[in-house]
Amino acid sequence: MSTLxxxxxxxRWQVDERRRQVAELEALSARLRGELVRLAxxxxxxxxxxxASFLAQHVYPGYIRRALxxxxxxxxxxxxxxxxxxxxxxxxxxxxxxxKRYEIAAANRxxxxxxxxxxxxxxxxxxxxxxxxxRAGGR
Numbered sequence: 001m002s003t004l005x006x007x008x009x010x011x012r013w014q015v016d017e018r019r020r021q022v023a024e025l026e027a028l029s030a031r032l033r034g035e036l037v038r039l040a041x042x043x044x045x046x047x048x049x050x051x052a053s054f055l056a057q058h059v060y061p062g063y064i065r066r067a068l069x070x071x072x073x074x075x076x077x078x079x080x081x082x083x084x085x086x087x088x089x090x091x092x093x094x095x096x097x098x099x100k101r102y103e104i105a106a107a108n109r110x111x112x113x114x115x116x117x118x119x120x121x122x123x124x125x126x127x128x129x130x131x132x133x134x135r136a137g138g139r
Contacts, residue, residue, distance in 0.1 A: 004105060007102050008102045008106060011095065014095045014098075015092065015095045018092035018095045018096075019092060021088045022085065022092055025081055025084050025088055029081045032074055035074050036074050039067060039071055042067070046060060
């Protein structure tokens with residue numbers, strides 16, 4: 001295995017790792033969005049319940065304070081996850097470009113090897129044809 005092949009394997013692994021990182025961050029982002037939606041639904045239910053009961057009206061302010069804190073925490077976490085997703089996508093793009101560079105170099109090297117082999121084969125065939133012509137008396 002050549003050094004170029006090893007570099008290609010290494011960069012493929014790096015691209016796969018970057019893809020996994022992006023996927024994990026996107027899954028985290030989706031979970032955080034889901035938590036925000038569930039929290040909003042829960043707040044709506046609690047507000048309805050607070051309107052229906054005198055006791056619930058007195059408990060509701062404490063609940064809403066904690067719910068708003070939780071919402072701010074989720075929103076900060078979501079913003080951080082989105083920033084990390086952008087960074088991870090940039091890293092993935094760079095790793096992919098590097099992989100393509102090595103793959104193109106390997107393809108060029110293989111093309112040159114095939115051209116050289118074809119040229120050697122043509123030279124051998126021409127040498128055999130010339131020798132046959134010479135033996136036949138050059139007619």
